[in-house]
Amino acid sequence: MVKGTIEVEHLTKTFKKGNVQAVKDVSFNVKEGEFFAFLGPNGAGKSTTVQILTTLINASSGKVEVAEQDVIQHPHEVRKHIGVALQETGIDPSLTGREMLKLQCGIFGFNKEEASKRTNELLEVVQLTESADRICGNYSGGMRRRLDLALTLVNKPKILFLDEPTTGLDPSNRKSIWEYLERLNKEEGTTIFLTTQYLEEADFLADRIAIIDGGKIVAEGTPPELKSQIGNDLITMDFTSEKETKQAMEILNEELEATDLVNKGQQLVMYVQDGTKRLMEVVRVLDQHSIPIQSINVDSPTLDDIFLKITGEGIGEQKGEVKHG
């Protein structure tokens, strides 16, 4: 029995077209049964990595083993043990959902009865039984995603690769996919490699997260590890103008020797070890300089904050000004 593991060493990928270095010296391991999330913004290199790991494209250099097989030397073996849902769904719109699933079963060597049985099971799982005999060209986006997911499960894969499986789904569809993936991971022990732009998604689902930005892994660890990397608390202050934010940043930097500060326009975020104690000092110092604070909060950091701190950018935000100590 092969193990559902992934080993990646010094992986790089340069696309000749446009001479883009999409992945730069990436190394990581995923253990059998682990739920691993690759988290990063647009263009970070997530899809490129997935395509290399799943035998679709070749790496420029580096070594990749999936299900204990080298993806370059034994792609055929690797394909037997993986299920892949790429960022774009892969569906023939002129077939019905049932026909798509049966075809996929056939390709994996199922006979007629096995194929019918597995098809019915999977239709049930992704709640498409009622629409199974409709042409999938007429499915909604959410239904297509669900069918695509069902297609990846046909061969009971050891490792499931999901490239942004919930992007564009409404909250209830997203929730049901999350629940299903959790069950698959816990009950069947399927190794899952998932990419996402949503921090809450990685936080909620993953045992371990790698944050990728500009083709490099910039941080890696369990969600609590990542959170503790940046201090226990953060203080968020709102001001009425960008000028005041700037002044406050300078004052806090000089007087409190606060170094981990992120300027987000009219908002300033300060990473600290003891939030409640520092809060008093912040209020006092800013008051001395007569800078009015609109609001001020102490929170424990979310992955969003981690991302902001590490990459200097919030998801979908302008580049922030970062000061590191």
Added chain:
Amino acid sequence: MGNGLIKDIWLLSKRSVQTTLRSPFSFIPNLLISMFFLVVYESGLSGISQLPAFDGADYLAFILPVSVVSAAIGGAGGAGQGIVKDIENGFFSRLLLTPASRLSIVLGPIIAGMLQLFVQTLLIIMVAFFMGLNVETGFFGIIIVLLIAIGWGLAFAGYSAGVALKTKNAQAAQAGTLIFFPLIFLSTTFVPYELIEATWLKVAATINPTTYIFQSMRTVLIDGWQWWEIAQGFIAIAIACTITITFATVSAKKAVSRG
């Protein structure tokens, strides 16, 4: 887990046929155009077959090869269209991610295109019989016409699949089929070679392999078993198939390899 090559080819050809049948607008226009050649030119131009250059040939038998070639080329073009559609809707990648044989993934749409061609050609010939077609060489002559249609269609299927796999783009593949026009019309399409006046058209007709395809078919339909005239069509097919299938194979290797 996984199958032999034959089962993969069977599964994927079956699916391509299903896909074709469900989008009738992918083949109906071509079938209508082919019928148009037969019906409209037969009724509109048949008078010119009184000219001595026709040697008393029936214009229906003369124009039938044009209709057959048009149907064959259109049917074979379905192969490329099928592949482009698969690439565009991501299904091609989905197949590449399974253990399915790489050959079957490309061959499925090509086989379906060839079947489409075969059915269309048969329909055209049947309609011609209803219109009173008389075949000099009888039943075996019809077999020859079908073989030429399939051979010429295969050459064109190779071309259209090659363009599809190379460009991976519907517009480009569509533009590629425009080669259809010079191939069909810069030839002995409506009149025998002797009646072509413009020198440039004579030159074009001599270079154009379709001329030899028409010639082979017309020979069996009108003149009888004149081997050299018939063989020239098959030689043209052999040369064209060698070129286009090599092109398709090279493009296919690139498309399924992981560069």
